[in-house]
Amino acid sequence: MKRTLAIIFFLTLFQNTQAQTRARILSRHSTDSLFTPALQQQLEISYPIFRAYQYTDKGGAGYLLLMEKSEINGRDTTVTNLAAICIQQGQSGFKTLWKMKDLLEPEEASIWFWSKYIQLQDLNGDGYIDPYVVYGSRSREEEGEYRRLKILLYNNGSKTAIRAVTGTLDEERSLQYDKSFSTLPAPMQAYFKQLLQRISKETDYILAN
Known part of the structure; x- marks a missing residue:
């Protein structure tokens, strides 16, 4: 009974804070x-x-900007560099909360943001949006299965990364969580584990066991 009441309380709190964001x-x-x-x-x-994403929460107005640098070779366009910046807008102007950059590795043909899987929402019911980015790569070899997947989450000013690599063979695959992942609120941990499974299912991205 106590557990049921706790769940109901959390769901009510989550719905109320979602309405504020x-x-x-x-x-x-x-x-x-x-x-x-x-x-x-x-x-x-x-x-x-x-x-560009615009959001509002208990902290005010903020923006998440995704940036891609491309190279054009004939009819082909290749994304070679990624960057993202999260900023807060206040009375005195804009303040950078965090930023990230990444680029192609030698065995990769392209890298890009998987914006389909990026949703700005309050993941733990504290009234603040929890911005995160998802991006991945494609192998340079046409038949190659090497692909990199990365999820970066910023919570309370701290970065947590989930890194995955897939390949043809089991030993080529890996899945790594930053140590800070275990300190995240349980709803956030569950959300990103479910997100990984969704990406795996929808993109045929085979995750390491």
Whole structure:
């Protein structure tokens, strides 16, 4: 009975805090109008903005920007570098909360954000959006199965990473959680484990056992 009441309490709390948070994808026009070349220079944004998310929570208004740098070879476009920045908007301007960068490894042909799996929401019911990014790569070899998958979560100013590599053989696959993952609230741990399984199912990404 006590356990049932605790679950009901958490679900009620989660629904209430979700109602206090909002997130949306900005249009290209809104993105360009807000993040002018001058502001991008101020925020040290060096790659084109691929997608911009706007959100509000107990901390106020914030933005998550995803950036991709591409190379064009004939008819082929290859993403070679990724970057993301999470910023908060206040009365005195914009404040960078965190940023990340990654790039192609020698055995990879391309790397890109898997925006389908990025959803900005309050994952543990504390009234704050928990921004995270998901990205992966494609093997340079046409028949190669080497692919890298990475999830980066930022919670209370700390970064937690989940790193996965898949391949043809069992010994080529790996799945690694940062030690800080075990300190995350249980609902957040469950969310990302379920997200991994969803990605595996929908993309034929074979995870290590």
